[in-house]
Amino acid sequence: MATAANIVVTPVETPPPAAPPAPTAPGLVDGRVAEERVSVASQWQLMWWRFRKHRLAMVSAGIVALFYLGVIFADFLAYADPYASEGQRTLLPPQAIHLFDDGRFAPFVYGIKGERDLTTFKRVYVEDTSRKLYVRPFATGFDYKLLGFIPTNMHLIGLDGAPTETNLFLLGGDLQGRDLWSRLMYSTQTSLTIGLVGVTLSLLFGVVLGGIAGYYGGFADTVIQRLIEVLFSIPSIPLWMGLAAAMPRDWGIVQVYFAITVIISLIGWTTLARVVRGRFLSLRDEDFVKAAELAGAGPWRIIFVHLAPLFLSHIIAATTLALPAMIISETALSFLGLGLRPPAMSWGVLLQQAQNVQTVALSPWLMIPAIPVTIVILAFNFLGDGLRDAADPYGV
Amino acid sequence: MLTYLAQRIGLGILTIWVVSVLSFVIIQLPPGDYVSTYLAQLAEQGSTASAAEAESLRVEYGLDQPVYVQYAKWVFQMVQGNFGMSLDWKRPVADVIGDRLALTMIVTVAAILFTWILALPIGIYSAVRQYSVADYIFTFLGFLGLAVPSFLLALVLMYFGFVVLNANIGGLFSPEYADAPWSLAKAWDLAQHLPIPALVLGLAGTAQLVRIMRANLLDELRKPYVITALAKGLSERRAILKYPVRVALNPFASSIAFLFPQVVSGSIIVSLVLSLPTVGPLLLRALLAQDMFLAGTIVMLIGVLTVIGILVSDLILMWLDPRIRLYGRR
Numbered sequence: 001m002a003t004a005a006n007i008v009v010t011p012v013e014t015p016p017p018a019a020p021p022a023p024t025a026p027g028l029v030d031g032r033v034a035e036e037r038v039s040v041a042s043q044w045q046l047m048w049w050r051f052r053k054h055r056l057a058m059v060s061a062g063i064v065a066l067f068y069l070g071v072i073f074a075d076f077l078a079y080a081d082p083y084a085s086e087g088q089r090t091l092l093p094p095q096a097i098h099l100f101d102d103g104r105f106a107p108f109v110y111g112i113k114g115e116r117d118l119t120t121f122k123r124v125y126v127e128d129t130s131r132k133l134y135v136r137p138f139a140t141g142f143d144y145k146l147l148g149f150i151p152t153n154m155h156l157i158g159l160d161g162a163p164t165e166t167n168l169f170l171l172g173g174d175l176q177g178r179d180l181w182s183r184l185m186y187s188t189q190t191s192l193t194i195g196l197v198g199v200t201l202s203l204l205f206g207v208v209l210g211g212i213a214g215y216y217g218g219f220a221d222t223v224i225q226r227l228i229e230v231l232f233s234i235p236s237i238p239l240w241m242g243l244a245a246a247m248p249r250d251w252g253i254v255q256v257y258f259a260i261t262v263i264i265s266l267i268g269w270t271t272l273a274r275v276v277r278g279r280f281l282s283l284r285d286e287d288f289v290k291a292a293e294l295a296g297a298g299p300w301r302i303i304f305v306h307l308a309p310l311f312l313s314h315i316i317a318a319t320t321l322a323l324p325a326m327i328i329s330e331t332a333l334s335f336l337g338l339g340l341r342p343p344a345m346s347w348g349v350l351l352q353q354a355q356n357v358q359t360v361a362l363s364p365w366l367m368i369p370a371i372p373v374t375i376v377i378l379a380f381n382f383l384g385d386g387l388r389d390a391a392d393p394y395g396v
Numbered sequence: 397m398l399t400y401l402a403q404r405i406g407l408g409i410l411t412i413w414v415v416s417v418l419s420f421v422i423i424q425l426p427p428g429d430y431v432s433t434y435l436a437q438l439a440e441q442g443s444t445a446s447a448a449e450a451e452s453l454r455v456e457y458g459l460d461q462p463v464y465v466q467y468a469k470w471v472f473q474m475v476q477g478n479f480g481m482s483l484d485w486k487r488p489v490a491d492v493i494g495d496r497l498a499l500t501m502i503v504t505v506a507a508i509l510f511t512w513i514l515a516l517p518i519g520i521y522s523a524v525r526q527y528s529v530a531d532y533i534f535t536f537l538g539f540l541g542l543a544v545p546s547f548l549l550a551l552v553l554m555y556f557g558f559v560v561l562n563a564n565i566g567g568l569f570s571p572e573y574a575d576a577p578w579s580l581a582k583a584w585d586l587a588q589h590l591p592i593p594a595l596v597l598g599l600a601g602t603a604q605l606v607r608i609m610r611a612n613l614l615d616e617l618r619k620p621y622v623i624t625a626l627a628k629g630l631s632e633r634r635a636i637l638k639y640p641v642r643v644a645l646n647p648f649a650s651s652i653a654f655l656f657p658q659v660v661s662g663s664i665i666v667s668l669v670l671s672l673p674t675v676g677p678l679l680l681r682a683l684l685a686q687d688m689f690l691a692g693t694i695v696m697l698i699g700v701l702t703v704i705g706i707l708v709s710d711l712i713l714m715w716l717d718p719r720i721r722l723y724g725r726r
Contacts, residue, residue: 229407233706235658236657237661237665241683335665357566360551364559370548
């Protein structure tokens with residue numbers, strides 16, 4: 001199952017390129033010129049040329065970039081205060097947005113009338129077709145600080161002539177009548193950054209421990225290798241559940257956030273440490289390492305100055321592949337109520353409302369947060385695949 | 397052979413030890429101890445206990461001793477089969493867990509069997525008919541299977557079961573068998589309920605295995621002996637199934653080592669969504685109620701069963717693959 005740590009994606013077969021790809025600029029048809037360019041190209045250039053050929057990875061890179069743009073501008077993309085609950089709008093179904101009014105492009109939504117069905121006591125909503133509320137770009141809404149320091153109240157969209165917060169529900173409303181779209185924007189922010197912080201931490205663990213194992217070898221290597229094997233054969237979820245549940249209940253959002261990143265990074269470091277160790281083993285007997293040693297460089301200097309840059313590209317690829325596992329772990333823990341807790345928002349927290357079938361059957365839109373989870377994880381997997389293939393420009 | 401066996405068992409014992417330490421950490425980590433939790437419970441019910449009483453309770457439970465002594469006691473009692481009391485249920489932990497542990501393993505094994513049965517033909521097909529439409533479809537489905545966390549898949553399946561079939565597809569037993577004693581009819585009922593959890597839990601592993609099988613078989617198919625066999629007029633089916641598949645199957649058997657912990661992990665969350673009577677929901681409830689003895693014991697038992705599962709699969713692998721036996725003898 002994918003919630004566990006070990007997401008191993010074997011590379012997608014790409015047709016083996018005969019020679020390192022030459023850029024297709026006009027005038028470079030002469031093979032010798034192209035060959036010359038390849039021979040003087042830097043490692044990063046070769047990697048980029050190779051990466052460009054992996055179309056799925058390119059598309060995925062675009063998707064990931066879009067998501068992170070969304071992370072940066074979450075407040076701008078959200079049009080309603082994610083905490084503003086509205087008792088008159090609980091479990092409101094997603095609204096249809098009408099793009100054309102009388103043949104002219106003027107997106108609008110109809111006003112909503114909510115009333116309680118007196119036989120089932122469920123709230124039912126009907127569109128009030130006499131009230132057209134036009135959607136306006138760059139409308140004003142709740143106050144926030146753009147990028148954390150520019151105070152503004154401008155949002156991507158808003159409604160003309162009626163308060164946006166109580167009338168616009170593109171993806172519907174949740175149990176407390178909060179706008180799902182806006183909450184999704186903020187959740188994306190949390191879920192995607194928690195993955196990044198977690199992967200940075202496990203990278204640190206991985207490089208240090210993998211580096212020690214690979215550089216020193218011998219006893220240290222045996223101990224670290226066994227530790228990795230042991231951690232691999234333990235079912236991770238119950239363990240992390242236990243650790244997460246042991247967090248004091250009175251911790252604030254920020255403390256919980258960091259505790260969770262530490263817990264999920266405990267999952268990720270093993271794979272990264274393996275990659276680093278393998279690279280170290282293959283590089284440590286090179287002449288330049290001996291030269292550096294003879295010149296009096298200490299082990300830390302050799303590891304970080306001489307060796308690390310050589311396999312940086314591999315580490316980047318491995319990191320990209322480790323990210324989806326982190327994101328799933330956070331989502332799973334929060335989904336169980338052991339990760340981030342309600343005032344905080346994340347994909348897992350949103351999905352918690354969709355935990356029981358009765359709710360989901362009546363309001364299927366509560367499952368919408370599962371869509372970005374799936375897309376992001378797929379995109380990261382493809383991106384990591386492409387990077388891994390590209391990281392070895394001289395390989396097959 | 398013996399060296400290999402000793403190595404595996406040694407690693408297994410090491411793993412169990414690490415799991416026991418981690419489980420103990422889980423039990424110890426929340427602030428306070430059993431007695432302070434107990435006192436809080438008493439206070440909730442309106443009665444109080446004096447400081448002297450609390451102290452005598454601590455002595456009785458051995459909570460006044462250093463942590464390592466407590467750890468040793470906990471392990472020692474566990475070996476004897478005494479898992480302590482559940483605070484939440486006020487019953488011995490062993491009673492509370494009951495059948496659930498066995499059911500967890502049944503679900504896990506079913507999921508792994510499902511993974512194999514599905515991954516083998518798909519993997520062979522994808523390799524033999526590389527870049528065919530079906531290969532692309534399987535590749536795409538495989539990536540989707542990897543990307544969708546199993547609890548979300550369970551959620552979506554539950555929803556469609558509810559909307560389309562108008563039935564609850566969760567659970568492991570029909571209501572009439574849920575509390576009935578074990579019988580053939582109950583086992584059959586269980587078997588009928590197994591496919592959905594097996595599908596949900598097995599999908600990610602299936603996707604991984606198909607990729608592995610496909611890559612291995614592709615390597616094997618390009619080797620000269622296959623071409624020779626075909627050139628000599630062996631039918632394609634025989635030429636492929638007789639040798640290349642057997643060689644490519646090897647990593648299949650060793651896949652248990654990573655599938656097992658993965659599926660056990662997954663079953664914990666999936667059980668909640670599909671309301672399966674495994675240890676998963678019990679563990680979550682114990683954790684939320686800070687019933688740490690129950691939680692720690694469950695984590696410990698899951699860990700131990702996983703280690704045993706991996707060990708057994710390694711032994712099977714050793715029996716299947718002569719190369720490992722030879723390696724061990726050297």
